[in-house]
Amino acid sequence: MRTPPSINGHRPWPRVLVAAMTAVATVATAAVALAMTVAAAAPASAAPATVVGVASGRCLDVIGNSTASGTGVNIYDCNGQANQSWTFTAAGEFRVYNATMCLDVVGQDTTAPAALQIYTCTGGANQRWRINADGTVTGVQSGLCLDVTGEGTANSTRVGLWTCTGRGNQRWTTSAGGADTLPPTVPGGPRVSNLTCDSVTFAWNASTDDVGVAFYDVYHDGQQMKTVSGTTLSTSLTVVPGATWGLYVNARDAAGNVSQASTTVTITPPQCQADTQAPSAPTQLAASVSGTTVTLRWTASTDNVGVRAYDVYRGGAKVGTVNGTPPATTFIDSGLAGATSHQYHVVARDGQANVSARSNTVTVTTGAACGNPVCAVKQVTTDTDIPWGLVTLPDGTILYGRRDADDIIRLDPATGAKTTVGTVPNVAGTDGEGGLMGLEISPTFVSDRWVYVMHTSPTDNRVVRIKLENDRLNTAGAQVLLSGILRNKYHDGGRLRFGPDGKLYVATGDAQNGDHAQNTSNLSGKILRINADGSVPSDNPFGNPVWSYGHRNPQGLAFDSQGRLWEQEFGNSVMDETNLITRGGNYGWPACEGTNGACGTAGFVAPKRTYPTAAGSCSGIAIVRDVIYVACLRGTRMYRSPISGTGLPGVQEYFNGTYGRLRTVEPAPGGLWLTTSNTGDKDSTPNNSNERILHVTLGG
Incomplete structure (x- = not known):
């Protein structure tokens, strides 16, 4: 196999396909069998057709007309043969050879450049594709574009995945099928059960989709926590004791269309154990002044479970909080009045809001004028x-x-x-x-x-x-x-x-x-x-x-x-x-x-x-x-x-x-x-x- 040169910033493929094919073959048998069942059930959405590069006018082609798993793909003069006849399924696959083999990302690589091959259909995300309105074809797993290496247009130029650039070597025409653009419906009835200090069961009602729900993505407050299959309607989540979170779920189909989010379910897990012991008091509180800014430093408190925050008081009123695990032991108090005396103390808090005794008190006087940012x-x-x-x-x-x-x-x-x-x-x-x-x-x-x-x-x-x-x-x-x-x-x-x-x-x-x-x-x-x-x-x-x-x-x-x-x-x-x-x-x-x-x-x-x-x-x-x-x-x-x-x-x-x-x-x-x-x-x-x-x- 000839390795193509680096052209216009495209690096040559850094792997041998045979070795990568062997690595793919080591995927756990049970997982592959399940994925194959899912893939086999997906009906074709269109008749077989060619996939033609806009820049080259040549067809997406399985090298040498080979039907063996691990065979790479390139562009070649359109000739009507079976190795250029692709079926785009409702599951988002490009199937070839009478829909027996799938266009596949070698090693499930999600970084550019990534090599392509044909491989037994598994239903994996590295075998699902999206045909976009601008003529690009993107991998569902990677988001990378189907790309003719080095912007080449000659016969036998390899095709792989590359960061999307919008250039002609990443644009294709085909009647094999179009993108599924209809998102699933909103998951209904979100609810929780079995709430403990560190876990909760989150459940919801099934969404519907014109093709089928492939995944559910579970979030709290905009942060993704977990993804489960489209047949899963409940899952156990790891939570943080005492932290208030808003849980919700989105449905996603195989083409990557995402539903609107479910309603939010708010949880506040209890603490894992009763803790009535307060942290020790912060010690050696000291202050330095620069203009109208005061910088405080102190020695850390100790606690039987752990200090979670320090509250800083100026003149008896709380003016700041330092959080963390463990929290820092410095605080900058800015924007103060000039030539004014200020008195500070600090207390420590643990995860169950037990508050320490006060630190020592320090008194400082700000400068007459601001010399600070x-x-x-x-x-x-x-x-x-x-x-x-x-x-x-x-x-x-x-x-x-x-x-x-x-x-x-x-x-x-x-x-x-x-x-x-x-x-x-x-x-x-x-x-x-x-x-x-x-x-x-x-x-x-x-x-x-x-x-x-x-x-x-x-x-x-x-x-x-x-x-x-x-x-x-x-x-x-x-x-x-x-x-x-x-x-x-x-x-x-x-x-x-x-x-x-x-x-x-x-x-x-x-x-x-x-x-x-x-x-x-x-x-x-x-x-x-x-x-x-x-x-x-x-x-x-x-x-x-x-x-x-x-x-x-x-x-x-x-x-x-x-x-x-x-x-x-x-x-x-x-x-x-x-x-x-x-x-x-x-x-x-x-x-x-x-x-x-x-x-x-x-x-x-x-x-x-x-x-x-x-x-x-x-x-x-x-x-x-x-x-x-x-x-x-x-x-x-x-x-x-x-x-x-x-x-x-x-x-x-x-x-x-x-x-x-x-x-x-x-x-x-x-x-x-x-x-x-x-x-x-x-x-x-x-x-x-x-x-x-x-x-x-x-x-x-």
Whole structure:
């Protein structure tokens, strides 16, 4: 067998097919037998047909007309023979030789380059494919594209899998079948039983699908926990004692279509054992002062089970919490009044809320003037709903949207006066994190008065624009600029930002289906770029609104002084990401999470900074004087990082637990606007929150 050369960045296949075939053959017999039963039951959805490369005009071809398992595939002149006659089944397989053999990814490889072969049909995910509207064919398991190696067009050029690029060597025409585009129905009746300190049984009623439900994906609060087969309607889950989680389930078919999420079932597991022993008191509390910032350090407490948090008190009032396993023993208290005496003490808490005695008390006096990055914090207003999108108007007042109440408020930060300027029509919540989200104004707002909104509707996520006239939204003249962005309970993205190029950038989530993120014909799991009127700029990389792809749930967008776009993105359970966005870049999801998985593979853009999800879950970013500020929910803190070249080498933490969950950070006169998202942010019930909008004064 001839190994093709490396052409246009495509590496030669790094494995011998015979050896890989042997490895595949070692799969457990029982698992293969079960998968074969599933595959055999799948009816063909279309008659046999050729699969023809757009760039070459040649057919997908089994090498040498061989019927042996492990035979590779290439392109070759179309000749009507059986080795070029493919049947696309309802299960998403490409079968050949009278449907006896399947197109198969060698070794179930999910990283590029991956070799292809024909192999006995097993029903495995490495034998299922999706025919996309743009002519690409993607592997269900990997999300990679069927690719003619090195963009070759000659007979016998090998075909494998590669990162999707949108080029002609990855586009195909066929009448063998089309994608199954109909998602399953919503799973019904979610319920729990057998709740213990570390486990629970979660069950639901079956979904229906035009082809068949292949999988159920179980989540808590947007984080995937487990995947089970389409015939499984209950499963045991590992839980954390004392942690309140919202459980739900999505149904998924073999083509990768995902249902809307079930309703949420909330659980709080009991502790595994009674614990009435409090931690020991923190000791050796010490404080240092720099301008109007105080840094506290102490010696760790001990506990019979384990210390879970330290609460920091200033003048008898709690001003912060340090969480972790174990938690850190430092805290930075910022934005304090100058030339003022402050008294601190710290207590430790365990997992059952037993509280230690106080540490020693320290008293410090701040400097007369601020010499720190963060100088002062002032509460501007509170709200009973979730302030999500926020933008400063040219006159210094603020517009902010209330996510679950569907309306937009104008706030005068000088007086605290608020006026409702209108309710955005057709907004629908998701019983999760959808609703009224991103907010932006036109670069020429003074003359045209356009307000841009991203929101969830009953059927999709969309971008609209509405004029603000005489301090009221002219909803009768609302224009839908972009629709068809998939929605779900979580992973809806939602941030909007105009760039210095005058284009509107839109962050969209994957709607809880990672396959969407790698499909450049799909608007979900992307950064989109459109003109101010909703049209597609001529220089977009894929001829549609997609600017970059491979994103899970991006919610932060900001431009630096060089006009470069930075993005903040939620990971699943390992890492959150801060990314520098490039035209046409693939940021790796679902193959990558932060630097985890296949992120080192050629074709994926690596993040500039990652954060553990327990200290992150960051939603918003802002850039002021080329310094990035990141607002984090689960992490209950704000990160600050100066931009250096293309990196973020130094990161500082502020407000760790001081204000709770932080949703949005935006540039403000003299500093930043910062909003909280502490209660009611995982449902769609309006006015069940108690949130703050803060002004943070920045120093030099």
